[in-house]
Amino acid sequence: MPQDPEELRTAALELTKQLRQAEARVEALEAQLRSGPATSPTPSRTERELRVLAEQLERQAMLLERDEQVARELQRSLQPVMEGGSEAVKFAIGTRPGTRVGGDFYDIINLSDNFLAFLIADVSGYGLPAAVIMATGRLAFRTYATNELSPRIIMNDVNKALLRSTLAGHYLTSFLAVLDTELLTLQYVNASHCSPFLIRDGEVTPLDTEGLFVGMFEDPQYEQKGMQLEQHDRLFFYTDGLLRGFEGKDRHDSQRRLRQYLYDNSEMGIEVLVNHLSNLMAEPEDDVAIMGIELLLEKAQRKQIAIPSLPRELAHAESAILPVLENKGYGERAIFAVKLALEEAVINAIKHGNQLDDTKRVTISFSVDDERAVVSVEDEGEGFRLEDVPDPTDEDYLMATSGRGLALINAYMDEVRFNDRGNQITMIKYAPWRAARHF
Amino acid sequence: MGKDASGATIRQEERGDVVILHMSGQMREMGADALRDELDKLLEEGHYRLVFDLSDISFISSVGLGQLMRAFRAATGNDGFVRIVNPQPLVEEVFRFTKLHTLIRIFPTVEDAIAAD
Numbered sequence: 022m023p024q025d026p027e028e029l030r031t032a033a034l035e036l037t038k039q040l041r042q043a044e045a046r047v048e049a050l051e052a053q054l055r056s057g058p059a060t061s062p063t064p065s066r067t068e069r070e071l072r073v074l075a076e077q078l079e080r081q082a083m084l085l086e087r088d089e090q091v092a093r094e095l096q097r098s099l100q101p102v103m104e105g106g107s108e109a110v111k112f113a114i115g116t117r118p119g120t121r122v123g124g125d126f127y128d129i130i131n132l133s134d135n136f137l138a139f140l141i142a143d144v145s146g147y148g149l150p151a152a153v154i155m156a157t158g159r160l161a162f163r164t165y166a167t168n169e170l171s172p173r174i175i176m177n178d179v180n181k182a183l184l185r186s187t188l189a190g191h192y193l194t195s196f197l198a199v200l201d202t203e204l205l206t207l208q209y210v211n212a213s214h215c216s217p218f219l220i221r222d223g224e225v226t227p228l229d230t231e232g233l234f235v236g237m238f239e240d241p242q243y244e245q246k247g248m249q250l251e252q253h254d255r256l257f258f259y260t261d262g263l264l265r266g267f268e269g270k271d272r273h274d275s276q277r278r279l280r281q282y283l284y285d286n287s288e289m290g291i292e293v294l295v296n297h298l299s300n301l302m303a304e305p306e307d308d309v310a311i312m313g314i315e316l317l318l319e320k321a322q323r324k325q326i327a328i329p330s331l332p333r334e335l336a337h338a339e340s341a342i343l344p345v346l347e348n349k350g351y352g353e354r355a356i357f358a359v360k361l362a363l364e365e366a367v368i369n370a371i372k373h374g375n376q377l378d379d380t381k382r383v384t385i386s387f388s389v390d391d392e393r394a395v396v397s398v399e400d401e402g403e404g405f406r407l408e409d410v411p412d413p414t415d416e417d418y419l420m421a422t423s424g425r426g427l428a429l430i431n432a433y434m435d436e437v438r439f440n441d442r443g444n445q446i447t448m449i450k451y452a453p454w455r456a457a458r459h460f
Numbered sequence: 461m462g463k464d465a466s467g468a469t470i471r472q473e474e475r476g477d478v479v480i481l482h483m484s485g486q487m488r489e490m491g492a493d494a495l496r497d498e499l500d501k502l503l504e505e506g507h508y509r510l511v512f513d514l515s516d517i518s519f520i521s522s523v524g525l526g527q528l529m530r531a532f533r534a535a536t537g538n539d540g541f542v543r544i545v546n547p548q549p550l551v552e553e554v555f556r557f558t559k560l561h562t563l564i565r566i567f568p569t570v571e572d573a574i575a576a577d
Binding site: 332336353354357414419420423426428432 | 527
């Protein structure tokens with residue numbers, strides 16, 4: 022599999038062209054097969070004519086089978102060859118081809134030094150059309166993930182690309198997660214795919230977000246969620262073919278049974294677990310793809326300061342962080358930006374999060390390396406919802422005497438994230454010499 | 461230059477009915493109360509034509525912007541103005557990011573600010 026995006030694109034275009042031709046051939050053959058027996062038989066038909074017809078049908082059936090093989094071959098060739106894992110994660114893959122070729126696919130993409138994307142998807146339909154969509158989809162994810170770390174934005178871009186693609190009426194369900202291998206934060210978007218599970222300390226939790234499937238709607242309304250992972254956490258991704266092995270009353274019930282299975286076997290290592298499950302699905306009707314991830318790394322060691330909820334305490338946080346930036350040579354602009362974002366985040370945490378209650382604390386943790394500066398600010402409040410904060414550059418709010426903090430943070434930092442509860446903000450500033458690479 | 465590096469110090473200068481506030485230091489959370497008191501005093505005394513000389517301001521946060529907006533609202537509500545002079549590039553950017561430069565006019569010199577319509 023070529024890894025260079027340009028090479029990948031050319032290869033996929035060629036593949037798509039060949040597939041279109043093959044697809045047209047299959048359609049023609051299917052039409053012929055359907056109409057063949059209805060139009061040809063006549064009362065005066067001789068035995069010889071019958072034999073010729075039978076031979077033709079047999080040949081066509083063989084061709085159809087060969088196209089099925091093309092689809093199967095294509096599907097196989099597009100699955101990335103992955104073994105073992107990296108320094109950050111261990112992964113295990115299990116695939117079982119169904120009796121019909123579906124369009125399951127999965128991928129693990131290195132986004133940059135600190136980010137890994139996990140993808141699993143399932144294309145609607147079977148055979149060559151499904152294989153073509155799969156090829157397009159997989160390429161689209163690879164392409165749009167190159168310059169972006171937000172799974173919501175990547176999913177939106179892939180959705181647009183598939184909407185524009187020609188095979189109307191096909192779509193895919195997909196789950197995309199981006200792991201920050203330093204902070205061990207996971208951001209994810211579920212586009213109507215069956216919920217993956219997080220396995221931690223014997224607990225099994227489904228990962229779900231709002232959002233419609235990919236390639237059908239102009240605005241599929243993808244929601245993105247984030248969570249903090251820990252060392253040894255395991256993530257379990259699968260396609261719905263697996264649910265047939267957990268025959269329940271309905272899909273929901275099958276999912277519940279799978280979750281129970283994971284719960285009962287939560288002690289198993291990820292490889293063993295994936296192996297067991299793929300053996301369970303010896304000859305599935307539908308394709309099955311399973312991907313298991315285990316986190317190997319510990320959260321990077323970060324410095325931490327806790328201050329009481331008093332505005333003057335901001336100075337402590339500042340004097341701990343800014344000199345480190347200076348020593349690393351981050352420069353005046355970047356230091357101004359971090360200083361500004363830090364003040365806004367800490368003051369928000371003290372005033373809005375902790376309501377100026379000085380028995381409550383604000384915890385600031387940070388790390389600075391040659392790549393980027395990461396600063397997290399957490400308060401003990403109930404958290405807030407991003408959508409409740411108006412845009413201060415909006416005409417209605419321009420005259421306001423407050424409410425500009427968050428907008429400034431967004432303007433001055435390169436990445437800004439919140440935890441689900443909304444009481445922790447993580448802000449990242451790229452080192453000036455690295456900044457260009459991310460855009 | 462004030463000794464308190466975490467806040468701003470102000471030197472006032474009156475030219476006709478315009479008060480020029482030569483600011484130095486930082487306009488931010490630390491020292492915000494002192495600045496607020498000083499501005500309140502000016503406004504109470506009926507000074508509504510205010511020029512902030514930001515030449516020596518090295519840092520401004522949303523708290524500093526909020527102070528300026530309070531003064532701006534009081535001044536413009538009384539037929540006055542708030543104008544800004546010679547902000548350092550990084551400080552001027554903060555005004556642009558928040559679009560406040562569309563409300564508060566920025567001038568290169570005190571003389572320009574006073575002479576403007």
